[in-house]
Amino acid sequence: MNSQRLMHQQNNAWRLCFVTLLVIGLVLGLAPVNVVQAATITVTNTNDSGAGSLRQAITSAAAGDTIVFDSSLSGKTITLTSTQLTINKRLTINGLGAGNLRISGNNARRVFNIGSSGIVTISDLTVANGRVNNLRGGGINNAGSFTLNNCTITQNQIGGNLLGVLMFGGSGIYNSGTMTVTNSTISDNKDAANSAGGGGIFNDGTLNLTNSTVRNNQVQTIAALGQFGGAGIANRGTATITSSTISSNKAIGYSNGGGGGIYNNGGMTISNSTVQGNNSNSEAKGAWGGFGGGILNWQAGNLSIQNSTLAGNTADRDGGGLENLGTLTIVNSTIKQNLANGKRPISGSGQIGTGGGGIDNATGTLTLQNSTISGNTSNLYGGGLINHEGTLSATFVTVSNNSASTIGGGIYITGTVTDTLSSLTNTIIANSMGQDCVNESSSITLAGTLIEDNTCSPTLSGDPNLGPLQNNGGATETHALLSGSLAIDQILSGVNGCGTTFTTDQRGVIRPTDNGCDLGAYEVSTAQP
Incomplete structure (x- = not known):
């Protein structure tokens, strides 16, 4: 009897323990969870340090916080x-x-340094007067994930004088992250x-x-530093440039440098953008600088240009608009009014051709499609285009109103037969000063091509009756075919890519619209369009 009573008491104890644990679990489950909310920290003064300063706000901020500025600081400079201000968190x-x-930065130090663990967004301010000596990134150095919105980066510098060191770059911004x-x-x-x-930006990471x-x-770019440049942007990583303007930048080259607007030795895509009024200048006698007034695409560069304009750029040496030693594709774009001065030609084996007012393709691979090369000038060879020991493929291209002071006002082709390959398909070359086409390499293929002065043995010769270069619709300027033009309906549908590979023109108009492609x-x- 006592043993039964003992078992009953033990069972009740277990039931009580179970119910107690169940109640505790329910209470804990229903208890509110404390969530740390991101804070907003307000900067209230222009001091470099201390309470209310930007530096203190960055130091005090937790990951995910936002820093704002009191309205009384409008018009002020911190x-x-x-x-420098270093950030290594989400901010x-x-x-x-x-x-x-x-x-x-008071012309004495970098402004922002974003570390590899930084995830940073900066909006609506100006970063100015940053300076570093023999380092990267005068205004901003980014090794993390960085977003810049509605900002101005201006009057930043890189100083020092260590020759032969390739790491220095990005007076405005140096990026090795994203x-x-x-x-x-x-x-x-x-x-x-x-x-x-990279006077403006040097990119070794991913740039959008x-x-x-x-x-x-x-x-x-001086002495052994050569093969660099890009006063606006220098890229060795991956860069995408969209709906932007690269203008009035200047690269001064003492070695193999150049690229007044852009230097590319990585992967780059440019779309719906303008590269205009840039300059690549060779200051020293006998120097190798001064290539690519607008863009220098170097040997490892893979550059794609779409729906864009290169205009009014100048190179002291070669490639007024663009110098290409890598892989270059230009689609639905216009290369106009660029100048190659052709100064100080280089002698010796493998020399780069001198000139190329619009484009100098020097040992590179160049693909041109649905594009216009117009009004460019070379003070030596190749007003519109030079292909020198490179591979050129031009399809549905208009080359007009270009000039060279010697020969090859439209296109100049030179180099050995095995190294220089040129293919011109469904293309117009006309209105040149210094002959439309000069071929000093026997390796050239022409299909469905009209060359006004009958040079280079074209399919068709005569006046194509082109209108002026102007906005005829689409993203870039073109030369319209006027009534009675010899170029109209010359290519049957299905031939040379008409209506198959190429279904629109430079403006986006359907090809063919009539009996054949123009x-x-x-x-x-x-x-x-």
Whole structure:
């Protein structure tokens, strides 16, 4: 009897314990969970350090916080007097507008240094007067994940004078991480002595530049630093440039440097953009600088240009608009009014051809499709285009109104038979000063091509009756085919890519619209794109 009572008591104890644990579990399950909310920290003064300063806000911020600025700081400059601002966490900094708030390095130090663990967004402010000596990134150095919105990066510098060191670059910004730049201006940055390039931006990582302007930047490449440049942008990583303008930048080359607007030795895509008024200048007698007024695409460069314009660029040496030693594809684009001065030609084996007002394809691979080369000038050879020991494929291209002071006003082809391969298909070359086409290499293939003065043994010769270069619809300017043009309906559908590989013209008009495809970049149609 006692044993039964004991068992009953034990069972009750177990039931009580179970119920107690169940209640505790329910209570814990229903208890509110404390979630740490991201904080907003307000900067209240322009001091370099201490309470209310930007530096203190960055130091105090937890990962995910946002830093803002009191409205009383509008029109003010925060001047750094100690060290750069280093960020190694997730952080957002929202300014008062690029014209209303400036963060200055006081011409003595870099402004922002974003470490590899940094995930940083900076908006609506100006980064100015940053400077480093013999280092990367005068204004900003990014090794993490960085987004720049509605900002201005201006008047930053790289100083020092260590020759032969390839790492220095990016007076405005140096990027080795992932960087997105939107609605921003990168301007008036320069190297004070010499650098590897990238007066505005030097990219060794991944760069996305959208709706932005890169202008008035300057870079010098000296002595053994050669093979670099890009006063606006220098790229050795992966870069995408969309709906942006690269203008009025200047590369001063003492070695193999160049690329007034852009230097590319990585992967780059340019679309719906303008590269205009840039300059590649060779300062020293006998120097190898001065290539690619607008763009220098170097040997490892893979560059694609779409729906874009290269205009009014100047090279002291070769490639007024563009110098190519790598792989280059140009589609639905216009190369116009560029100048190659052709100074100081280089002698010896494998020399680079001298000239190329629009494009100098020097040992590279160049594909041109649905594009226009117009109004370019060379003070030596190849007003529109030179192909020198490279591979050229031009299809549905219009080459018009180009000039050379010697020969090859339209196209100049030179080099050995085995090294220089040229194919011109469904293309127009006309209105040149200094002959439309000069071929000093026997390896050239022409199919369905009209050359006005009958040079290079074309399929068709005579006046193509082209209209002026102007906006005829689409993203870029073209030469319209006027009534009665010999170029109209020359290629049957299915032949030479007509209506198959190529279904639109440079403007986006359907090919063919009538009995066959028209030659050149323009397809006659009553419908505008």
